[in-house]
Amino acid sequence: MGLRQVAALEQDVAAWMGARGMLELRGLTRRFGATVAVDHVDLDVPAGQMVGIIGRSGAGKSTLLRMINRLETPSSGQILSGGRDVTALEGRGLREWRRDCAMVFQQFNLVQRLDVLTNVLIGRLAWQRGWRSLMVLVGARFTAEERAMALAALDRFGLAETALQRAETLSGGQQQRVALCRALLQQPRLVLADEPIASLDPRNAQLVMDALRDVNRHDGLTVLVNLHHLDTARQYCDRIVAMQAGRIVFDGTPAALTPERVRAVYGITEQEFAAEAEARRRAAEPAPVTLAVA
């Protein structure tokens, strides 16, 4: 089969997945005691879309993404992918679903004391089974193909030189791109990024967002990304979903999310929204080392 045919086949599959819905949420709800973190969310995401989810602190964005990956168990409602119900998967099925929808976290969630290459190779764990899985478990020996894959992914984001360094020696922006490499090694269909740039400085934030867009455009992966900067969401996403108190209060194109709409939805101006987001970013950042002068 030639490369072109493969591409055509992939498009067919994508079209089919799109027709059935890459991801469909039906009345998805999650309660924590009295708080309803996510409240009857209905959402259809076709394949290949880059969706930005925005909302103020506590709106339920993280809970929503974590539920899709099943790190959090839904209280009620359904998660469907390609027409298949994944809400109640367990065991091997659940692990395969998680492999298909890679997570990227605000705090990167790398293994700090492991080298970068092994961190990326963690994305392969769900592909191994039986004897091989046991061998990897005991000896941490991945195959040459897997390591080549990991290196290629690192190289793509300019991180090949860091492959043998410990993750903890990397900057935040580098760590987040390593986390994205790990996600890519899962060969997922969906990437769920929970505030991937919230702990990064503007330059690194741009690098990571560019990488996410690249993954969406060139690899055709569907991306759901939680953001709290409206400008970032408008700049990178095909579609914006705004949440408030666990509900979807806006769902449309970036152009449709005008400052008036923001005001109507959140009751605050866009400037106030941005200031709030910036304050949260500052709070998430490690405190800068300064000499206090009394």
Next chain:
Amino acid sequence: METEGSLAFWMYRLDSWAWLLFETANMAALATLAGAGAALLLAFPAARNLGAGRVLNPLARRLLEAMRTVPEIVFALIFVWAFGVGPLAGILAIAVHTAGACGKLFAESIENTGLGAWAGVRSAGGGWAQACRFAILPQVAPSLLSYALLRFEINLRSASVIGFVGAGGIGEELYKVIAFNYYEEISAILLLVILAVFAIDLLSERLRHRVIGAMR
């Protein structure tokens, strides 16, 4: 020739005692290795933060408790009765106690690690054991190794007296000479044991710091 009171007279059985001391050190090393190995396997299900399940978690915790609350000498008596007199009984007894003591410390060490990496591995479809191996073990390895080496020093002392109940090592000889009131021998053996423990303490401490330094 008058030899009584000389160093040669005092240490006249140095060769066999040296051998017994060597056996004692080997018992301690083997017991530490086996015990720490078992502790490592039990610590993951015993840790409260890894969600090992409502059956496995309490089971592992109770097992570790039982292994560390029962004194080594009691295990030694049981194993001497089961496997006969000799070092095997001593090694097993010390190993079981070590598993209990180290297992608790290992589990605490695991409970004190952040779960960020854990979520990373699980979200990628990694299984429970894979997450233990890749997300937790690399983070806790230095402290676990340090505990195990510290335990080796403790086990050396235990191995020197566990022979009192017939479980091998220099303790058997010590028990014998005490029973016969051979005061010179008692003092000689005690001195040797103290010297050996002192030497190994020093060595192990150096090793511990080097290992931890290298792993940092």
